[in-house]
Amino acid sequence: MEISTKAKITLVSVLYLNAAHLMASEDAIPVTIYSDDAYPPYSYQIQGNAVGIYPDILRHVFDQMPQYRVTIKPVPFVRGLRLLETGKGFALFPPYYYENRRPYIHPYSKPILKExxxxxxxxxxxxxxxxxxxKWPEDFYGLTIGINAAFSIGGDAFWMAAHDGKLKIEEAKDNQENILKMRxxxxxxxxxxxxxxxxEIKRLKxxxxxxxxxxxxxxxxxxEEYGYLGYSAYAERFPFKEPFTSQFDQILQRLQGSGIVEQVISSYVD
Structure with a gap:
């Protein structure tokens, strides 16, 4: 991926924040949060560093949680889900709220952003x-619909239509691959x-x-869907889970009322 000037500035800021977190108290509890590495501009990676709207918002939250030393680690979304499902990962962002389809995610944070x-x-x-x-999905019967791997968007009628052979779903790893396949x-x-x-269309052009x-x-x-921080339902390895989730939600709601979220979004889309 070619790195734009804005992305370079973002990357420098991320590296600075990471360094600041490393200098935090040695008594802080280390926590790894996984992020989607291929969902720009919301959540992606540059040279192994998590960047995007969600990482920037969450860093503002984590900066106000000094008892935790949080590292954001970008991974393919399907791998992040697997880490939660096996109990090896603590939390992942930004899944949508699909409690019945992903029972291994519990709880979800307060909604972060509306998409x-x-x-x-x-x-x-x-x-x-x-x-x-x-009309969705009826007017798309007979067509092949691209979707990002491990995404569950589209609604029950869409997935039932695919199951019944009325349309076809074809997965690709990310936005770029899907758009190039559509082209x-x-x-x-x-x-x-x-x-x-x-x-992504603008970036490819x-x-x-x-x-x-x-x-x-x-x-x-x-x-309309909301992105969340989703936690693994298996808390045995994470005794700090309950106080972390409660504090995260409180700080997130406070930030959402402060205008910071809107500032972060504007920095990517204006």
């Missing part, structure tokens, strides 16, 4: 409702957060991976 899940398609896809956004018409459409898709003349159609609005 808008949408579907983009390449321009040769002919949808029934040309003048307005298509090459290897998938018809791609489902993900609206800002995340738009951000800026670095010359796709032409500036290439365009994709916003085809459907699916849902």
């Amino acid at each position: 808008q899940v949408v579907v983009y398609c390449h321009n040769e896809v002919m949808l029934k409702n040309v003048a307005e956004l298509a 090459a018409k290897r998938v018809d459409c791609y489902i993900n957060d609206r800002l995340s898709i738009a951000w 800026d670095v010359g991976r796709i032409d500036h003349s290439d365009s994709f159609q916003l085809a459907a609005f699916v849902s």
Whole structure:
């Protein structure tokens, strides 16, 4: 991934904060929090360091939790889920709230950010409702929908339609791979957060991976979802879990009322 000037500034800030945390009290409890490494601009990695909207917000929270020495470690999202499922990992961000599908995540933090899940398609896809956004998922029967690996977005009707063979779901590791597959018409459409898709399309154009003349159609609005810090339901290895989760939520809510969250978002999208 080519590193922009803004990303370089962000990386320097991250390295500085990491150094500051290393100088924290030796009595602080070490805690590793895992982050999605391929979900820009929300959560991704540059040279092994977690960057993005979520990492920046959470660092503001962790800075006010001095009794913990928190390290954010970016990993593929599917691996992060597996770490929670096996009880080897303490927490991961930013999963959506799917309590029935992921019983190994408990509890979830207070909601961190609201995201808008949408579907983009390449321009040769002919949808029934040309003048307005298509009906999801019925208007997409017969199509192949790209999705990020381990993501559970789309709703029950979408997954049931795939199970019944009415449409096909094809996983790829991240936004970039899915968008390039859509451009090459290897998938018809791609489902993900609206800002995340738009951000990656712009980045791919800026670095010359796709032409500036290439365009994709916003085809459907699916849902609004919130990103969370999800904790492993298996707390045996983490005796600090209960006080950590309670304090995290209190500080997060205070920050959300202070305007800091909006400042972080603006630094990535303006």
